[in-house]
Amino acid sequence: MFIDKATYKKYRATPSMRQAAAELIQINPEAHGSFDYASVKLNAENRCPFLSAENLCDIQGQHGEGLLSQTCARYPRALVRFDGKMQKGLCMSCPEAARLVLLKPELLPAPDRPRYSQFTMESAQDSAAASSADVIRLLRAFTLEVLQDRSYPIWQRLFLLGTVCRRSHELIAARASGQIARLLAQHATMIGDGRLRPHLDGIPARPALQLGLVIQLIDRRFQLGQPQPRFAACVTNLLLAIGHTAEGMLLPDSAERYQQAYLDGYVPFERANPSFMENYLLNYVFATGFPITASFDLVQRSTDPLLNYLLMTLHYRLLHSLLIGDAFRIGAGFSTTDAIRTVGAFARAVEHNVKYSDAIMSLVNSLELQSTDGLAALLRN
Numbered sequence: 076m077f078i079d080k081a082t083y084k085k086y087r088a089t090p091s092m093r094q095a096a097a098e099l100i101q102i103n104p105e106a107h108g109s110f111d112y113a114s115v116k117l118n119a120e121n122r123c124p125f126l127s128a129e130n131l132c133d134i135q136g137q138h139g140e141g142l143l144s145q146t147c148a149r150y151p152r153a154l155v156r157f158d159g160k161m162q163k164g165l166c167m168s169c170p171e172a173a174r175l176v177l178l179k180p181e182l183l184p185a186p187d188r189p190r191y192s193q194f195t196m197e198s199a200q201d202s203a204a205a206s207s208a209d210v211i212r213l214l215r216a217f218t219l220e221v222l223q224d225r226s227y228p229i230w231q232r233l234f235l236l237g238t239v240c241r242r243s244h245e246l247i248a249a250r251a252s253g254q255i256a257r258l259l260a261q262h263a264t265m266i267g268d269g270r271l272r273p274h275l276d277g278i279p280a281r282p283a284l285q286l287g288l289v290i291q292l293i294d295r296r297f298q299l300g301q302p303q304p305r306f307a308a309c310v311t312n313l314l315l316a317i318g319h320t321a322e323g324m325l326l327p328d329s330a331e332r333y334q335q336a337y338l339d340g341y342v343p344f345e346r347a348n349p350s351f352m353e354n355y356l357l358n359y360v361f362a363t364g365f366p367i368t369a370s371f372d373l374v375q376r377s378t379d380p381l382l383n384y385l386l387m388t389l390h391y392r393l394l395h396s397l398l399i400g401d402a403f404r405i406g407a408g409f410s411t412t413d414a415i416r417t418v419g420a421f422a423r424a425v426e427h428n429v430k431y432s433d434a435i436m437s438l439v440n441s442l443e444l445q446s447t448d449g450l451a452a453l454l455r456n
Contacts (some may be wrong), residue, residue: 076123076427077103080112082144089142092134099124110145111429120303153362158212164362167355168422173415182354183223191220194263199256207378210252214243214366214380217259221266222356229352230454231275233388235266237450240366244381283330284452286317288438289396292389295434296424306424309417313400316340333399337456340402341395344409351414352395359387382436385444389435392453394421 078086078100086096102113118124125133134142151169155162165172176182193216221236239262243255265271293310296302313319316336318326326332345351359365365387366380377383394417401417402409425431439445444453 076115076117077111077144077146077429078113078115079145080109082142083113085142089138091137092142095125122303155362155364155368157215157364157367158208162361162364164358164360166362166422166426167358167418168427170415170419173418173422176358177351177354177415177418178348178411179354180350182350182357183219190224191263191267194220194256194260196257196260199260207252210243210247210255211367211378213256213259214240215360217263218360218366219357220263222353222360224266225349225353226269227266227272227275229356230456232353233356233391233454234275234278234450235262235271237384237388237454238262238447240380240384241445241450244379247379278451278455280334280455281452282334282456285392285455286330286333286396288453289313289393291438292393292435295438296428296431299428299430299434302424303420305416305420309397309401309420311400312404313397316400316403333396334456336403337399340406340409341399343407344398344402344414348411348414351411352391355394355418356387356391359390363387381445382439385439386432386436388444388450388453389438390425393425394418395456397421 083096083100083102086092086100099116100113101116103111106112115123115125127133127136132143132147134147140148151166151172153164153166155164165176167173167176194213217239218236221232221239224232227235239258242258243252246252246254246258293313296306301307317329317333319329363383366383367378368383397420398414398417401413405413444450
């Protein structure tokens with residue numbers, strides 16, 4: 076958890092906080108600015124040492140809100156400046172925030188126009204000389220359109236978005252970002268008229284490749300330190316579902332077990348709660364500033380839509396797989412309460428771990444996730 080520079084100085088200047096600040100807060104040598112100037116040393120249970128036994132903040136209790144860091148003062152709000160305006164997402168590590176976001180049948184209001192109607196060849200011609208800000212604005216609008224298009228299953232929506240982000244990355248690299256508006260218009264037409272459905276429906280599931288990726292994602296997280304017990308329990312449930320051995324080996328039928336756990340355990344929950352993962356992704360967009368940033372804590376910013384897309388889908392893949400594991404363990408009684416607990420554990424262990432984004436990005440090039448086959452293996456259950 077980050078402590079901004081101004082707050083750190085307040086702690087050192089407050090007599091009753093000075094010793095605790097020296098013992099429990101360390102200067103961050105890799106700080107990108109004043110926001111992540113220092114960080115709190117978590118205790119053996121991976122909890123903030125300033126939390127009381129009742130999970131209340133001792134700093135706020137003793138000194139009031141004025142001594143809270145920027146991170147704590149805004150929690151569970153995720154505030155991001157986008158297109159000159161402050162937008163708000165919520166941190167899914169807060170159970171109440173997760174309930175508010177994930178259980179809404181419609182997280183965003185329905186548009187008062189046909190879907191994709193804002194992306195036309197006529198408007199694309201007018202946008203030939205679009206600025207970089209205009210391009211980002213268009214990509215954001217397209218992202219929201221695709222993610223809410225329930226005529227496609229969620230994995231297909233992400234797959235379609237991935238093809239656009241990959242091609243946008245290529246155009247930006249070629250200094251041809253003015254063609255992105257035309258790219259979006261073309262894809263909007265193909266998605267809207269359904270001509271891509273036969274191809275998407277024909278993409279086979281590749282559970283062995285997907286499971287191998289998930290195991291690597293989990294290993295990367297544990298290499299960064301022992302996560303909280305709830306996240307470790309979610310991992311254990313997934314490993315039990317796939318028959319993972321104590322020696323760390325996958326059984327010959329692990330991929331089949333994984334696919335069956337998805338079909339038997341998670342699919343009934345998904346059918347009963349079709350907006351659950353859609354809402355997670357929509358909130359991710361607003362909480363991180365997608366497609367122009369890759370960090371919940373706004374530390375590592377990027378304007379590469381492909382990089383940020385891959386980070387989003389890797390988060391999706393790991394969370395989705397952990398939900399499969401928990402649904403397998405609990406069985407028919409797997410509920411939204413259970414799912415929100417899983418999301419909360421995931422958010423605390425993954426989304427709030429700044430180093431994790433760097434750690435998992437090393438997988439991207441090695442596994443060629445940018446390719447069509449790579450995206451399909453990542454997303455298709």
